[in-house]
Amino acid sequence: MFKGPVESKNEAAMSELVPEPRQKPVVPMKPTGINTNLLGYIGIDTIIEQMRKKTMKTGFDFNIMVVGQSGLGKSTLVNTLFKSQVSRKSSSWNREEKIPKTVEIKAIGHVIEEGGVKMKLTVIDTPGFGDQINNENCWEPIEKYINEQYEKFLKEEVNIARKKRIPDTRVHCCLYFISPTGHSLRPLDLEFMKHLSKVVNIIPVIAKADTMTLEEKTEFKQRVRKELEVNGIEFYPQKEFDEDLEDKTENDKIRQESMPFAVVGSDKEYQVNGKRVLGRKTPWGIIEVENLTHCEFALLRDFVIRTHLQDLKEVTHNIHYETYRAKRLNDNGGLPPMTVETEENHESNL
């Protein structure tokens, strides 16, 4: 069972310069089905339980970045996703906050706990993106930030005495908010995704989807999907990283039918049919955020949190980070970047 062209590409690039290819993190192998006649119960499957206990104790990091023009509901959506006020909305009308002149990167961390599992969630906001008259290269600060996180991780890794658990500030997932014009993508959307789909997992999301009727939504999604395909933009889940047939069919369905998710966010609750639901109240009805006939928020939530969270982290670590690392090693002549700083770190670690 091979992982496809990615591994061989990396190996080819690195075998010329680095003698041994890195070991990929261990992934439990799927049973091959040959020796299924076990004479007794050994207990190998308890490893899953051990891993679970470990994860619960250590907790895990998740870093999500939101990118899009101001006013598209980014903060509200993140708050709705994690059912807590993890992102401060810039729509608090009392503040005199103006649109920043350049793109700023603001990372805010929270610890959320659920069912005994602790998650250190960091939400990275990018105010000022796409809001100026001249938006040329406004993605550069974002690209720089992402690469800086990879650099930080790399420096920790090549340390002689390194920490047991390297703090992971790398961006695992980037939600890109598309304005629901109903027509097509904007040139800025294309440029951004072209540049960044190679360094980070991008999940395109159609914001404020309550603007569109069902037909308009389907048409718009089709057009956006086609545009992304024509321009060679690989959003997450990328086709080339599907591990086996099972993944492929599941991801194909998501890629070709559901994505980009058309979402509506809200942190207000209303009474509908005797239940309290999150929604938006308008003179002509209440839009329920978690109702699949109204919008696809529930699909996005399940996708990002309930099914693909670990995969997002893995793809970031195994693919995007490795690509960055290979590039850095290549630039450095095949040697890990040993700088004076690393020695200082080494001393401070003692």
Add this chain to the structure above:
Amino acid sequence: MSKQQPAQFTNPETPGYVGFANLPNQVHRKSVKKGFEFTLMVVGESGLGKSTLINSLFLTDLYPERIIPGAAEKIERTVQIEASTVEIEERGVKLRLTVVDTPGYGDAINCRDCFKTIISYIDEQFERYLHDESGLNRRHIIDNRVHCCFYFISPFGHGLKPLDVEFMKAIHNKVNIVPVIAKADTLSLKERERLKKRILDEIEEHGIKIYHLPDAESDEDEDFKEQTRLLKASIPFCVVGSNQLIEAKGKKVRGRLYPWGVVEVENPEHNDFLKLRTMLITHMQDLQEVTQDLHYENFRSERLKRGGRKIEDEEVNKDQILLEKEAELRRMQEMIARMQAQMQMQRQAGEGDGGAVHGHHV
């Protein structure tokens, strides 16, 4: 006062009645025959609902074979000006309506040059009218000047964007601006109020002059005064456009059908569409007047002050001045070089060690 004669000339009710009170009716009849001309410009980013709103306002389909370009094509495109004219007739009154669309506005990554095309279009129309007005044959002057500009503000933002502010400041002295927020079904009522207030505050903060509805005359009836008050209080208008007929509450209305309800275009509780339409219709005459008396006159006096010299002449003059200055600079540099050479020779002749370099640079 005889009632037996079928009077051809209305008999005066009181002696001394001349009859020129009939003049407005004559004017009315003549203008109805002549028809009205109105040019409306719509400006705003793609996808804000401009075309749908225009079609809804005038109950027509102004863009029958429309192809919406993809993002990759939009990267290459610059702002275009597309004018479509439609003749609408209602109860014998003809209106020749020209809608000037500006596709490509706000689409590019760098929108620095977005409004140059639009401003030169507006100026061109003024220029043409000025030329016709000063010409010999003035019977059939066609008025293509832009009487009103609907500027579309995105309902998704938190107020005005930098581009909105810059554009409105550039044209508020040339055309009547009516700010409009389309796709208003994105917003709840509270959000709408907040957005309207925020926009009005920002407009005042930046000193943008939008079109102000004239107050009702004191001799108008109360209903009209009340209506004008309501209209003034609702600017900018939050509208929803649609030409689709939906079945709601037993009757067919124009609206948008969502899984959670129906938005009715002509329901004043749902959006300000009716108010916008009323404003446009009742103030069409006023919009034309302000264009003529204020914007056109401004343009005209500026133009004539420049003495008929067009803008290109000024640029040519600038080039000439530049050339002259460059020649002067060259002359001075030559002079300095000569002086330096002289000093060098003097030094070499005098001291004999050529080590001292003064190193003065002009």
